[in-house]
Amino acid sequence: MSSIITKFKDGLKKTRNNFANKIDDLFSRHLKIDEELYEELEEILISSDMGIEATLEIIEMLQNQIKENKIQDVSKVKPLLKEILVKEITYKEKPDQEEKTVILVVGVNGVGKTTTIGKLSKIFKDEGKKVLVAAGDTFRAAAIEQLEKWCQRAQVELVSNKEGSDPSSVIYDGINAAKARNTDILICDTAGRLHNKKNLMKELNKISRVIDKEYPEANKLVYLVIDANTGQNGIVQAEYFKEVTNIDGIVLTKLDGTSKGGIIVPIQRKLDVPVVYVGLGEGIEDLQKFDEEKFVDSILNY
Ligand SMILES: Nc1nc2c(ncn2[C@@H]2O[C@H](COP(=O)(O)OP(=O)(O)OP(=O)(O)O)[C@@H](O)[C@H]2O)c(=O)[nH]1
Numbered sequence: 572m573s574s575i576i577t578k579f580k581d582g583l584k585k586t587r588n589n590f591a592n593k594i595d596d597l598f599s600r601h602l603k604i605d606e607e608l609y610e611e612l613e614e615i616l617i618s619s620d621m622g623i624e625a626t627l628e629i630i631e632m633l634q635n636q637i638k639e640n641k642i643q644d645v646s647k648v649k650p651l652l653k654e655i656l657v658k659e660i661t662y663k664e665k666p667d668q669e670e671k672t673v674i675l676v677v678g679v680n681g682v683g684k685t686t687t688i689g690k691l692s693k694i695f696k697d698e699g700k701k702v703l704v705a706a707g708d709t710f711r712a713a714a715i716e717q718l719e720k721w722c723q724r725a726q727v728e729l730v731s732n733k734e735g736s737d738p739s740s741v742i743y744d745g746i747n748a749a750k751a752r753n754t755d756i757l758i759c760d761t762a763g764r765l766h767n768k769k770n771l772m773k774e775l776n777k778i779s780r781v782i783d784k785e786y787p788e789a790n791k792l793v794y795l796v797i798d799a800n801t802g803q804n805g806i807v808q809a810e811y812f813k814e815v816t817n818i819d820g821i822v823l824t825k826l827d828g829t830s831k832g833g834i835i836v837p838i839q840r841k842l843d844v845p846v847v848y849v850g851l852g853e854g855i856e857d858l859q860k861f862d863e864e865k866f867v868d869s870i871l872n873y
């Protein structure tokens with residue numbers, strides 16, 4: 572087994588224990604594909620946080636395919652379910668990180684932004700890219716220190732200023748350093764706390780303007796971090812952020828801590844933004860580029 576699939580499997584253990592066990596149990600108890608089987612399957616999907624809308628759609632697709640292909644054998648249902656789930660969470664156009672890139676990492680308090688930046692830095696560094704991090708969360712000194720530690724772990728450089736300084740001025744400094752050092756990827760942390768919509772919009776707009784003005788040649792990406800444990804509330808958060816800024820990708824963190832990893836289905840369906848990375852633990856290696864097939868294999872125990 573490749574190490575990537577092992578990472579997915581380990582990180583998604585809780586969801587798998589909840590989800591795959593129930594699914595396998597369901598298909599072992601039912602000898603026929605009937606209404607009862609669909610009803611129980613519906614409950615399992617909803618209980619994994621897939622949401623009612625997505626669940627009903629998945630069940631309908633399943634019923635249609637079973638009918639069309641005249642399937643009677645219960646053992647054929649799980650592979651079909653797998654196919655449908657993969658399709659549900661596949662998003663074709665993922666953002667490109669080939670050229671000079673600035674990644675702005677946003678999200679509410681405590682979702683895992685700073686940790687994700689540390690892990691992302693390591694991923695890009697290992698790919699041979701030159702990475703620079705900007706400490707745009709100037710709200711508290713501890714945030715800057717925490718980011719400093721992550722940069723040391725990932726062995727990338729940090730641009731920071733003191734607590735209370737203007738976040739966009741830190742980003743400005745980061746851009747200038749990135750240009751001077753011929754950096755490939757500049758990753759910017761932002762504060763998650765004490766935001767009302769107006770202030771958030773003001774701050775993100777200001778940062779965006781600085782990037783557009785000072786670094787127009789760079790590919791600007793905004794990644795929204797969502798904690799998988801927040802369930803449907805994560806979708807509410809994303810809708811909130813979407814009103815304030817465009818979002819190019821979602822990083823879904825702490826999947827290792829939830830048995831309801833099915834939340835990825837409504838996230839991918841409703842928000843129309845690709846999930847780009849998933850957080851599967853607290854360590855520096857515990858961030859994986861999102862892979863639909865590996866994800867579904869892991870939660871279905873294939
Ligand atoms: N289990 C697990 N924990 C994670 C993951 N990602 C982040 N965490 C933990 O979540 C907590 C908060 O992470 P931070 O990176 O500080 O979150 P943040 O969004 O920067 O928080 P603020 O700066 O306070 O807004 C830390 O204890 C991290 O170790 C993950 O994928 N899995």
Ligand SMILES: [Mg+2]
Pocket residue numbers: 684685686708714760761
């Ligand atoms: Mg932080």
